[in-house]
Each structure stands twice: as structure tokens, then as C-alpha cells.
Amino acid sequence: MKTLKAISLLLDYPSAVIQTHAEDLEALFAADEAIDMETRRGLTALVRRMAATDLLELQAEYTAQFDRGRALSLYLFEHVHGESRDRGQAMVDLIGFYEEQGLVIDSKELPDYVPLFLEFCSRLTRPAALGWLVESQYLLQKLHGRLEQRESDYQWLFKALLDIAGLETADEQMQRQLGEEERDDTAEALDRVWAEEPVTFGPTAGGCGGAKTNQGQAVPVSWSTIPRKSA
Template sequence: MKELMILSRLLEYPDAALWQHQQEVHAALAESDVLSKEDAQSLCVFVRDLTQKDVLDVQADYSELFDRGRATSLLLFEHVHGESRDRGQAMVDLMAQYAQHGLELDSRELPDHLPLYLEYLAQLPRDEALGGLQDIAPILALLSARLQQRESRYAVLFDVLLKLASTEVDSQKVAEKIADEARDDTPQALDAVWEEEQVKFFADQGCAESDIAAHQRRFAGAVAPQYLNISTGGER
């Protein structure tokens, strides 16, 4: 599905290629027989607004939005397992899934990065691709709500992905989940996380286990439909 490939590119760290090829993106969206005209137009407006700004400013905004704190992280397992020891096995399983479909990762890429996952889905038959979107619909809904709360234009990308998934998500449960959340991207919040990590680091020095084993257990889990317990169903 070329639409998933476009959305993957729009969610990646922005670079000059988008500015250079924006007209091609507009043309591909206009020709889509998967997106509604309204959604295609919304994405075109997103691209237009983004590329009207200087690329360095857009890059700075992107890093502020997605790389500070965990609430809007584009790492899928961050919203499923966090620092749980289940995360590592999930990474291994997902990489094996990619490999079965000929997708090779370089050493800098984490398999649960949303743009990479969308690129993978884009290579699959349409029904399988939409099934993969349905699996992560609760995460997409949560990210969409948080981005709307922050008045970010990136929210529209998640709204389009949710429409493609055609899965109902309980918006009331999403709203309740984020209602009392404190921002985790403020200097104070980031300092608190750093201090917590320091405490964990020094506490771990007394453990007999190897650092490698401890690291491996921090990252584990598998993508599962229940994620945040906010999905109310949907047909594949």
C-alpha cells in the first residue's frame, strides 16, 4: 500500500528529500483509491504546511515532539512494555517477522519504530497490512490524543492511520487515560527521569548478573492486540 509508505516517510525524521519531492507526494495522494478525498486533502495540507517552513526548524520541532519524554515516542513497545523485561523478546520476534518478508535493518534502527513498522506493512498484501494496523490501533489512538492535546499538526497522520485500520477504539477510555497525565517532556520531568536512571544504575552495581543479561531483560515483549485495553473491536 503506497499510502502506508507515504505515511511512513512523513513520520520519519524530516530531511530535504521531502522538500525536493513534495509535488510527487501530492500527486500520489491525489491518485489514491484507498484514502477518502478528505483524508488525502488533509495529508496534502500537512505536507504543504510542513514544507513552507525551513527544514532545520521542522527538524527541531520534530525532535522536541517525538524524542523528549516517552508519551509521544514513536517506539511502539514503549507504550506496551516500557522498561519491562518482556521487551527484548518482542524486538527479536519482530525482527524475525521483518526478515521473513525480506526487510533488512541497519544497526541504527529499532524494529518497533513506527515509520519502520509502516514501511514493513506497506510491503504486505492489503488485508495483512490493515490487520497490522489494527494490532496497533490503541497505540495510534493514544498518540493521536496526546498530539491533539499538544496542538501538533502530526495528529492528522495518526487520525488517517486509524481510519485505514477501520477499528473502533473507545475514545472515552483514551480521554480518561490522558486526562491527568503530567507532561514528561519538560526540563523538570526529564531531570527526574535522569535522576531515577542514575539511582537504578548504582543500585544495579551490586547485582551478580552480567550487564549484558540485565540489558537483555529490560527489552522484552510481543505486539499484542490488548495493548492498552482500549480497543473495542474491529474486523480484519
């Protein structure tokens, strides 16, 4: 699915490739009838803005938006498992799914990085790709809702994913919860994190380094509170 590949590119760290192929991206989104008209207009505006903005400025904006807190983290399992051991095993399982599709992961990226996940989905048949998007509905809705509240035009990328999968945006309850969240990307919030974060040395219990296999048994990849059914 070429649209998923395009969204993957736009959600990755900005590069000159986006600006070079801006017209191609516009045409691709305009032709995808699964995306509603309002979303297509939002995507077009985003692509045009990115094409017209200095690359260094785009990169600084991207870092400030996605790397200054966990609320907008583009690492999916961080929203589900945090730093628990479960995250490590989920990553191991996800790597297995990628390898089945011939996707070799660059060591610098974790498998739950949204652009990498979308690259994987883009290689699948449409029904299989939609299945993965539907399964990640809760996370897509939360990320879209938070970006919408912050009036970020990156919101249209997640809205497009919801459109493609035939999913609705956050319901009233989730919108209310998101509206009550305290932002974690302010200077004060970041200072609190640094003050509260313990200093540790040596191996930790969480993350990939702490992951252990379950005696060879497959452990389902869990995107939300509902475990994934057999792959």
C-alpha cells in the first residue's frame, strides 16, 4: 500500500526526500479514495508546508514535537508497556513478523517505531495491513487526538491512517481524558522527569536487553489492553 509508505516517510525524521517528492506525495494522497476529503486537504497543506520550509527548521520542529515527552512518542510499545519487560518480548515478536516479510531492521531503530511499523504494513496485502491498523486503533486515536489538541498539522497523518482502516477518531470519553492530561513536554515537566529519574548502572529489567523468551512459546504482540490473537 503506497499510501502507508508515504505516511511512513512523512512521520520519519524530516529529510530532503520529502521536499524532492512533494508533488508525488500530494498526487498519491489525492488519489486515495479511502481518505476523506478534509483529511486529503490537511495532508496536502502539510506536504506543501514541509516542501516550503527550511529543512533544519523542520527537523527542529519534529524533535520538539515528538522527542520532548512520552505523550507523542512514536514508539508504540512505550504507550502500552512503558519500560516493563513485556515491551522487550513484544519487540522480539514484532521483529519476527517483520522478518517474515523480508524487512531487515536497521540497528538504530526499534521495531515499534511508527514509520518502521508502517513500512512493514505497506508490504502486506491490503486486508493484512488493515488488520494491523485496526489492532492499533487505540494508539492511533490517542496520537491523533493529542496532535489535534496541540493544533499540529501532523494530526492529518494519523487521521489518514484511521480513515484507511475505516476507524473513527477518539470518542467523547477519550477526548475528555486527553483534554485533562497534563502536558509532559513543557520545561517544568521535563525538569521534574530529570529530578525524579533514578540513576542506574548495569543491566535493567526492562527493554530489549531484559527480554527473555518464554521457553520457545510465542507471546502475542499486544497493542492495547486486549492481547493480540494468534498471528
